Amino acid sequence: MWHGGPRITPTRTRSATASSSRSGSPGVQSSFHRRGNTMTRRHPIALVAICFASIVCSPAFAQQRAADGVAIDEQGQPQYSTFSLCAIDPATGQSGAAVTTRVPFVGRAVPHVRAGVGAVCTQASTVVEYGPRGLDLLARGVEPQAVLAQLLADDQQRESRQVGVIDMKGRAAAHTGKQNGNWAGSRQGKNYTVQANIMVGPDVVDAVAATFESTDGSGLPLAERMILALEAGQAKGGDRRWGNLQSAAIKIADPNDPGRGGDYIALAIEVGEHPEPVAEMKRIYYTTGRHLGYRSFARVEGQDVIEMKRMLHALGYWRPTLAAFPDPPLSINTPKMQALRKSDPALYEKAAADARRASADYNRDYARYDDETIAAVDKFRSDHRLDYQGDPPGFVDGRMVDALRSAFVEKKKNQSR
Structure with missing residues (x-):
């Protein structure tokens, strides 16, 4: 311990x-x-x-x-040779288990968590029941090292097992049987245990541990810290069985979040098969949690916004009191301006500066997707029964564009009759 x-x-x-x-x-x-x-x-x-x-x-x-391609041993037990991380966050009360391997669907067997109790990872020649049984023992106050002793006491195949355990006090322990494929081992530190077998070398475990430790006190969520740690281990080579199907999974238990299933599993991501499962798990985590980095973004402005505002104005949704939607200022690349550039460079520079200011003023009013335009879009969507529960404000998708363009064309046709 x-x-x-x-x-x-x-x-x-x-x-x-x-x-x-x-x-x-x-x-x-x-x-x-x-x-x-x-x-x-x-x-x-x-x-x-x-x-x-x-x-x-x-x-x-x-x-x-x-049937799913996972190897099983002579006792019918699945073979999840892998590296995993069990960890807790005392500040939030969360416990987590994260894992990746070159075997599909690792999430259904290796990681186990329970809110307010801790985490268990059972791997190598995997006894899945060690997950819930280990958590039951932790819930009764049994220390992790004693949990391992009880789980393995009557196990004649204990030397083919690998199990990591952590409780909510940060006490951690791991068992690595002598029959685990090289490289195999574990490392325990502040609020974590990392265990691995059939690795390219000890650098994998070192990288996982160092990365997890480096984010201690950073304020990052436990899930993100664990994913980044697994990513570091994978970058060192990870599981040495190159060429096999790969998977990854993470589970986070939170006593303050009942989760969607009411089981206090606040996060559960499983990448059942993917060429880069840890990277895909990271992408899913950032995307579904809307975390910074999941997308590129900038202030929306451009010709498409001008076109949309012009249509919304014609239909009475955007600045209906505006007499006419103005055309953009003339470009400095007109034949007249280019002729002036040759005949009177000084006068051209003054005219070009005036044109740039006029263009900036026009874009500020007509090319930016601002709150006023968002309100107009929402009203149009509502009037045309395109407002669905869960849509973000100002949602412009293909259906909205088609409906807007159709209404605009019909309006113009009616005006020309």
């Missing part, structure tokens, strides 16, 4: 192998197995037999697959 500064806990491998093809038949490699300080040579045929047995028997290379 963690009580101090950051701690990293990698698994230890009991042997190291090296290959050489300097001798023997072409395409057949010799192998050396390290025991202590000695190197013993294995026969290639024996190595093939050993490798075949490890592929068939190892949970990391399960041969069976569920």
